[in-house]
Amino acid sequence: MDVLNSLAQGFSLALTMQNLLWCFVGVTLGTAVGVLPGIGPAVTVALLLPVTTKIDPSGALIMFAGIYYGAMYGGSTTSILLNTPGESATIVTAMEGNQMAKRGRAGAALGTSAIGSFVAGTLTVVALTFVSPLVVDIAIQFGPPEFFALMVLAFTTVSAVLGGSALRGLTALFIGLAIGLVGIDSQSGTARFAFDVPQLLDGIEVVTVAVGLFAVGETLWAASKDYKTVETMNAMRGSIWMTAEDWKRSWGPWLRGTAIGFPFGTMPAGGAEIPTFLSYAIEKKLSKHPEEFGHGAIEGVAGPEAANNASSTGTMTTLLALGLPTSATAAILLAAFQQYGLQPGPLLFVNSADLVWALIASMYIGNVMLLVLNLPLVGIWVKLLKIPKPMLYAGILIFATLGVFGMRQSAFDIFLLYAIGVLGFVMRRYDFPTAPVIIGMILGPLAEAQLRRSLSISQGDWMIFLQKPLSASLLAITAAMLIGPWAWKKIKKA
Numbered sequence: 001m002d003v004l005n006s007l008a009q010g011f012s013l014a015l016t017m018q019n020l021l022w023c024f025v026g027v028t029l030g031t032a033v034g035v036l037p038g039i040g041p042a043v044t045v046a047l048l049l050p051v052t053t054k055i056d057p058s059g060a061l062i063m064f065a066g067i068y069y070g071a072m073y074g075g076s077t078t079s080i081l082l083n084t085p086g087e088s089a090t091i092v093t094a095m096e097g098n099q100m101a102k103r104g105r106a107g108a109a110l111g112t113s114a115i116g117s118f119v120a121g122t123l124t125v126v127a128l129t130f131v132s133p134l135v136v137d138i139a140i141q142f143g144p145p146e147f148f149a150l151m152v153l154a155f156t157t158v159s160a161v162l163g164g165s166a167l168r169g170l171t172a173l174f175i176g177l178a179i180g181l182v183g184i185d186s187q188s189g190t191a192r193f194a195f196d197v198p199q200l201l202d203g204i205e206v207v208t209v210a211v212g213l214f215a216v217g218e219t220l221w222a223a224s225k226d227y228k229t230v231e232t233m234n235a236m237r238g239s240i241w242m243t244a245e246d247w248k249r250s251w252g253p254w255l256r257g258t259a260i261g262f263p264f265g266t267m268p269a270g271g272a273e274i275p276t277f278l279s280y281a282i283e284k285k286l287s288k289h290p291e292e293f294g295h296g297a298i299e300g301v302a303g304p305e306a307a308n309n310a311s312s313t314g315t316m317t318t319l320l321a322l323g324l325p326t327s328a329t330a331a332i333l334l335a336a337f338q339q340y341g342l343q344p345g346p347l348l349f350v351n352s353a354d355l356v357w358a359l360i361a362s363m364y365i366g367n368v369m370l371l372v373l374n375l376p377l378v379g380i381w382v383k384l385l386k387i388p389k390p391m392l393y394a395g396i397l398i399f400a401t402l403g404v405f406g407m408r409q410s411a412f413d414i415f416l417l418y419a420i421g422v423l424g425f426v427m428r429r430y431d432f433p434t435a436p437v438i439i440g441m442i443l444g445p446l447a448e449a450q451l452r453r454s455l456s457i458s459q460g461d462w463m464i465f466l467q468k469p470l471s472a473s474l475l476a477i478t479a480a481m482l483i484g485p486w487a488w489k490k491i492k493k494a
Contacts, residue, residue, distance in 0.1 A: 010357030030070020176440025217424020265314020
């Protein structure tokens with residue numbers, strides 16, 4: 001009953017005119033950036049961080065969340081009509097959706113995608129509503145050793161998974177940890193890694209790093225690639241409404257995709273790509289029309305799209321309840337919370353309960369808005385694809401520069417922004433992930449604080465981490481994840 005009362009209070013805040021407007025802006029922007037290939041939700045949220053510092057925290061976070069799950073909706077449009085996934089999570093959608101479009105069934109493909117996204121989004125927000133308080137009740141019992149061990153596990157798993165290679169992911173993580181150490185040490189008062197530069201004594205702004213890596217770095221990377229290939233768009237033909245047969249073949253994949261996507265989203269398991277491919281494989285196995293797969297099977301659109309959207313809500317569950325990001329966009333959302341002096345995790349539900357429940361309630365509302373936006377207005381979204389890419393990239397760079405300069409009116413921040421942007425470009429060029437940099441920068445100082453508290457409690461005895469059953473278990477899992485792949489390769493060779 002407490003959950004329902006909290007949710008009711010959340011709806012009372014989310015339904016205010018101001019928050020409804022921010023929710024609408026967020027889901028609209030999210031749909032637009034999902035449609036545009038190469039411009040994802042992480043880049044968009046990073047771009048908006050500098051210009052939203054004066055906005056009410058609840059409104060800004062509602063908008064950012066709307067951008068995240070809205071992009072999951074929008075990515076299907078280019079996948080189906082252009083065979084160009086707007087998001088990596090919609091690669092599977094392109095496989096069957098584009099074939100449907102070529103057969104004159106683009107409307108049905110877009111319809112099952114939008115409705116499946118709505119079904120998955122709504123069901124998983126219900127799960128978020130009831131699962132998050134349970135996770136919080138467990139996590140609130142954690143002490144400093146348990147929190148430190150949990151953060152070490154998060155560093156390892158997220159870096160290894162997001163990096164594809166444990167070495168690359170951990171290298172990016174340590175870059176982030178080093179950036180997080182820059183400035184005055186809060187306990188000793190000594191400068192660390194400031195190199196006698198006065199502007200670095202206050203530390204490096206998370207927003208500057210996020211915009212540099214995700215907006216500037218990603219834009220330079222995208223602009224450096226060759227776009228000489230001709231993109232052919234399939235025209236919208238036939239009715240946008242699904243037939244009775246389409247409904248019959250879609251509802252099962254929607255539910256199964258939801259059940260697959262949500263738990264994967266709560267884990268650092270590689271984002272939405274794994275559950276979408278898994279959903280596709282399951283639907284191909286269960287379908288009564290397996291011969292249609294590869295030629296435009298509607299189940300191959302319905303299941304993966306539901307899994308895609310369900311995973312984004314699962315990511316929000318872990319972010320809000322534990323403060324752990326399991327995707328690149330979640331890492332930027334973590335920076336957004338910190339911009340307002342908020343730390344996602346169990347105490348957020350205690351100290352900022354109104355904001356958390358307003359955010360959760362807004363996700364119910366946003367899913368309805370997205371259903372209304374996606375089906376009737378698909379023609380408008382398609383027109384976004386006509387924006388010349390040079391103009392788009394130039395606009396992003398100008399917007400990023402003005403946003404970062406506007407925070408402190410410091411020319412040094414601009415030089416820092418583009419230095420970090422070049423670093424982001426180099427990392428992308430050599431396949432190093434950028435999300436662990438943000439995770440290390442944000443969670444590093446928190447992990448340091450928990451480490452110091454733990455050693456203070458134990459009077460310097462490091463065995464405290466092994467004497468506590470939960471922290472010892474978490475550290476054992478971390479060690480297994482680092483050593484396990486190497487040991488398995490050795491066993492296979494033997």
